[in-house]
Amino acid sequence: MMVHQREAISRLPAYKQGAAAGDSGAFKLSSNENPFPPLASVTEAIASALGEIHLYPSMAVTEVTDRIAARFDVPAENVAFGAGSVEVLSQIIHASAGAGDEVIFAWRSFEAYPILVRVAGATPVAVALTADERHDLDGMADAITAQTRLILVCNPNNPTGAFVTADELQAFLARVPENVLVVVDEAYVHFNRDASSAVGIDFFRRYPNVAVLHTFSKAYGLAGLRIGYAIAPTEVAANLRRVALPFGVTAIAQRAALASLDAEAELTVRIDEIVAERTRVLMALRASGWPVTDSQGNFVWLRTGEGTDRVNAMFVHAGILARAFPGEGLRVTIGTAEQNDRFLVAAAAALAPATV
Known part of the structure; x- marks a missing residue:
């Protein structure tokens, strides 16, 4: 057996x-x-942390949290870290949805979305992209039910590269109940040069049910160290810290993130x-x-x-x-x-x- x-x-x-x-x-x-x-300055920062690997890292990721909070002019309590933005996304899903709940996202989009949703015991609801490879936000809004707990908007979308405009996201949010969390996943935001694109932090400031995901893996080149974060409503960020893997962000990753912010x-x-x-x-x-x-x-x-x-x-x-x-x-x-x-x-x- x-x-x-x-x-x-x-x-x-x-x-x-x-x-x-x-x-x-x-x-x-x-x-x-x-x-x-x-960058040389980043590798030097990593090297300087090697002598402390026998010690646990800051579980609260305090220094990087303070830097991100200052950069986006948000309270530190709204920032939550994890081992890459995908791990933070896992925290969000576990904190928001479980058995009997639904999570909506565009498809095709980030491959991990349906996997993480099912691991949490929730039901993935995939809404097909439009013919021009973009999010069908009207279709996603139509898919909302009483069981919907979370909606993921990948902007720009992985793997198609298409983006959601600010006007489109605003119209979409007008149709989303305030008790449903909308996560704007901006893993590739640094490469997005279209001025009409939605900017996650702007919507976080204006809507009580919006969170934003960022990573140090892509533009900052720290994919091998695993560090990312969410900027989220206070109660959401607090729950992310509750479900996070203790000490999941290494001291080396934290030091490298600080050095990268210094070398922008x-x-x-x-x-x-x-x-x-x-x-x-x-x-x-x-x-x-x-x-x-x-x-x-x-x-x-x-x-x-x-x-x-x-x-x-x-x-x-x-x-x-x-x-x-x-x-x-x-x-x-x-x-x-x-x-x-x-x-x-x-x-x-x-x-x-x-x-x-």
Whole structure:
């Protein structure tokens, strides 16, 4: 007789990490990682923390909390940290929804959403994207029921790169009951250059049921250290701290986050380079015949449909590791100029034998 396990867990799809290049010489463009190495000042800060790894870190992440609170001009009690924004999202779901409750999100969106919802025992409600790869906010509002406890809005959306405008989010929130928490997931906010886009913190200030998720993994390049945070209503943030893994944010991650905040001028230059490369890649893809939509993330989305496996195989053969969603499309991270050039050659070749 096997020990008892939750049946729902055995049916969960495993979260898939982007393929690793190993020693193949391939370029890994599958995980939306920052292509630049850590800044010298950040690595020095990490090194300075190594002598204290026998001690527990600040469970309250006090110094970084104070810095984020000051930056966004919010009380520190509204800021809650975790081991990456995905772990903070898990905290939000566990604090907001359980058995019999529903969590609404667009689909396709961040792959972890339905997994985390089911782990919490709640029911995921996925609302299909529009034909132009954007959130169908009207459809999401129509999906609200008496069981809805939480709504996730990924802005810009991963993996399509589309964004939600401020006007759209305002109209959407007018239809959301005040007892339903709306989380604006802004993991890629630093790459979003469209002035009409919704800005999560603006809506947090205006609505009592809005929270915002940010991460140090993408623009700040700390993906390997795991640190992210929510800015949320006071009672929500307090509950996030209650359900958080104790000491989940390491001292090294906290030190690196502080150093990164100190080095934002240098990091902004790097972000600008990634955005410029994104523009170049999108223009080149269109010139070669790919019908790609605009992206405000550090990636582009190829809607390859039933041709996804074929195109992905061609990319792998050419030394490009993308993130494939079978039957749907491929997400390709913006890398260095050299990496992007190889991808563009492979993408043009993929169109040659057949129209995707």
